[in-house]
Amino acid sequence: MASTSGLRTTLSKMAASLTGLLKPWTPRVLLVRWSRYNPYYLEPEPRKEVYHIPETELTPEQKEERELKSVRPIKAATNSVTSSVFNDPVLSKFVNMMMKDGDKIIAKGIITQTLENMKRKQVEKYHKAPEGKKAEIECNPYAIFHQALENCKPVIGLASIQKGGKFYQVPIPLTDNRRRFLAMKWMITECRDNKHRRTLMYEKLSQELLAAFSKEGNVVKRKHELHKMAESNRAYAHYRWW
Amino acid sequence: PSLTLPNIPSGCGQQQEAIGMETRPETFSIFRTQENDPACQSEQHLGQYYTVPPSHFHTVFPHGLPPRYQQQVKTFNEGCVMVRQPALELISHLKRADYSKPTLRYLLYGVKGSGKTMSLCHTVHYCSTQGWLVLHIPDAHLWVKNCKELLPSSYHASRFDQPIQASNWLRNFRTTNEHFLSKIKLRQRYVWTKRESTEEGRPLGELVDMGVSRVKSSSDVVGAVLKELRLQAGGTEGGFRLAVAVDGVNGLWGRTTLKKEDKSPVAPEELTLVHNLRKMINNDWCGGAVIATLSQTGSLYAPSSAYLPQELLGEEGFDSMDPFVPVPVSLYSEKEFESCYLYYLDHIHFHHWLQHPHSQTEEGKKELIFLSNRNPSVLERLCAFL
Numbered sequence: 001m002a003s004t005s006g007l008r009t010t011l012s013k014m015a016a017s018l019t020g021l022l023k024p025w026t027p028r029v030l031l032v033r034w035s036r037y038n039p040y041y042l043e044p045e046p047r048k049e050v051y052h053i054p055e056t057e058l059t060p061e062q063k064e065e066r067e068l069k070s071v072r073p074i075k076a077a078t079n080s081v082t083s084s085v086f087n088d089p090v091l092s093k094f095v096n097m098m099m100k101d102g103d104k105i106i107a108k109g110i111i112t113q114t115l116e117n118m119k120r121k122q123v124e125k126y127h128k129a130p131e132g133k134k135a136e137i138e139c140n141p142y143a144i145f146h147q148a149l150e151n152c153k154p155v156i157g158l159a160s161i162q163k164g165g166k167f168y169q170v171p172i173p174l175t176d177n178r179r180r181f182l183a184m185k186w187m188i189t190e191c192r193d194n195k196h197r198r199t200l201m202y203e204k205l206s207q208e209l210l211a212a213f214s215k216e217g218n219v220v221k222r223k224h225e226l227h228k229m230a231e232s233n234r235a236y237a238h239y240r241w242w
Numbered sequence: 243p244s245l246t247l248p249n250i251p252s253g254c255g256q257q258q259e260a261i262g263m264e265t266r267p268e269t270f271s272i273f274r275t276q277e278n279d280p281a282c283q284s285e286q287h288l289g290q291y292y293t294v295p296p297s298h299f300h301t302v303f304p305h306g307l308p309p310r311y312q313q314q315v316k317t318f319n320e321g322c323v324m325v326r327q328p329a330l331e332l333i334s335h336l337k338r339a340d341y342s343k344p345t346l347r348y349l350l351y352g353v354k355g356s357g358k359t360m361s362l363c364h365t366v367h368y369c370s371t372q373g374w375l376v377l378h379i380p381d382a383h384l385w386v387k388n389c390k391e392l393l394p395s396s397y398h399a400s401r402f403d404q405p406i407q408a409s410n411w412l413r414n415f416r417t418t419n420e421h422f423l424s425k426i427k428l429r430q431r432y433v434w435t436k437r438e439s440t441e442e443g444r445p446l447g448e449l450v451d452m453g454v455s456r457v458k459s460s461s462d463v464v465g466a467v468l469k470e471l472r473l474q475a476g477g478t479e480g481g482f483r484l485a486v487a488v489d490g491v492n493g494l495w496g497r498t499t500l501k502k503e504d505k506s507p508v509a510p511e512e513l514t515l516v517h518n519l520r521k522m523i524n525n526d527w528c529g530g531a532v533i534a535t536l537s538q539t540g541s542l543y544a545p546s547s548a549y550l551p552q553e554l555l556g557e558e559g560f561d562s563m564d565p566f567v568p569v570p571v572s573l574y575s576e577k578e579f580e581s582c583y584l585y586y587l588d589h590i591h592f593h594h595w596l597q598h599p600h601s602q603t604e605e606g607k608k609e610l611i612f613l614s615n616r617n618p619s620v621l622e623r624l625c626a627f628l
Binding site for chain 1: 313316317318319595597598599600601603605606609626627628
């Protein structure tokens with residue numbers, strides 16, 4: 001993996017210098033999926049606000065960019081890119097992680113059913129709650145989802161490092177992407193494995209997400225156990241060299 | 243000579259001020275109306291939501307509402323129905339029809355999800371507030387598919403009985419029409435087995451109870467009930483009006499997915515329930531109305547783009563239903579869409595249904611219009627997870 005990314009960076013550097021010489025040649029048959037586009041191609045812009053800025057308010061850089069876009073070819077946008085106001089990148093990532101065999105329709109369906117289920121449970125709870133408690137109940141399923149995911153993200157992780165023939169579990173800092181990935185992965189595996197066989201996925205997910213929102217449940221427990229392991233292995237922290 | 247039946251005094255308009263003040267202080271929402279009686283609703287209430295009084299809810303609708311709507315009622319703790327053009331048209335026809343002539347048949351048709359079942363339920367609510375006897379068959383397709391037990395009929399050699407479906411329906415019929423069961427007397431003697439029979443002059447309630455308890459003969463009981471009601475509906479002494487509301491009427495003519503023991507397919511005529519229901523839908527009796535809905539959703543062997551009566555009823559069905567009054571049900575108009583959007587957005591009644599912050603903006607609304615194409619059921623499903 002490192003070699004191809006290195007190749008890509010050198011190529012883009014070459015491309016930056018060779019841009020004047022590259023021609024926008026497209027073969028007749030273009031494979032779009034898993035393709036490495038000719039670096040001459042530009043990224044698509046899905047956001048609507050960019051196109052609504054009137055001519056007068058454009059900065060010189062934006063004007064230049066528009067000029068460039070009118071001459072250069074643009075890469076095809078992937079299926080998951082939308083200009084919708086309801087687009088949520090974290091949710092899209094979760095849907096992709098839940099997807100099996102490329103069946104995004106089923107994964108997206110499960111997530112929408114989960115959101116609906118969470119909202120119904122919270123609204124029913126809201127109606128039954130006494131007047132004082134009503135303001136505390138969160139009914140927005142997106143807010144619950146984001147908060148639950150935040151509560152599941154580990155702060156510190158463990159890496160297996162070899163020193164003197166033995167492997168030690170060393171506490172290491174995690175990047176944001178890795179933390180988000182771990183939270184989502186734990187949520188999905190927990191729901192797939194540790195629940196009753198006959199409950200449907202959206203039911204399991206909504207229960208787990210609501211529990212994580214209030215900092216209970218198995219996923220937060222797993223996060224705490226990871227933290228405890230890291231704390232107990234503090235002595236090996238010096239084995240990390242980066 | 244036309245029938246003069248006592249019109250139920252409803253005091254439209256007078257009682258509303260009294261009720262309007264007690265529970266909620268707001269009475270001026272654009273999308274809600276305080277006129278909860280279908281008889282008094284008119285064109286000025288088009289697009290507004292009225293609430294079905296909670297006391298009536300379980301008696302009038304034990305079955306027959308779409309499942310997603312039932313979930314919505316449970317979540318919101320109230321059942322609100324929108325007053326729409328097709329339902330108002332039907333109700334005005336029912337008000338002005340001549341009930342000494344043979345029954346008129348009304349057929350609601352439209353694309354999937356446009357609100358046919360809800361319009362039917364609105365009309366059923368009107369009929370029950372006016373004191374009619376309502377025969378509501380929630381879905382005729384349930385009688386022609388997924389039947390676990392198919393008994394050969396005792397009454398007629400070549401027909402089949404469906405005990406579970408028949409007894410379920412009788413139970414719900416009993417809930418809807420409690421007060422009629424003791425008033426209607428049977429005009430004929432029915433013999434069920436060598437030892438059991440129901441005499442002439444017994445109340446209808448006894449027959450229905452017998453059908454619910456003796457599951458084996460429940461299909462024949464259904465047939466007997468339908469026959470009695472048909473004979474007595476137009477009667478001058480102690481007469482009542484009979485509303486036959488059938489959802490998914492295209493299931494009665496077509497094919498079934500049921501099979502006999504030798505794996506040959508069962509035709510709908512060979513089922514007792516379907517046979518008796520077809521006799522009800524014929525217009526050879528008077529003193530009531532038949533309101534039917536087409537449905538592609540539960541139908542068998544029908545393409546999903548079919549919604550017109552000719553396509554869904556088939557030749558046989560169309561010939562039996564002909565002549566009927568077609569009532570088209572269209573998608574939401576702009577005003578109705580506004581009303582629905584405001585209903586879901588309602589904060590005063592604390593629905594908290596549209597929660598996504600962007601769904602409450604203009605952009606979000608435009609996107610909802612685009613995604614749902616103003617189709618009521620699609621809009622409902624979208625707003626459910628937003």
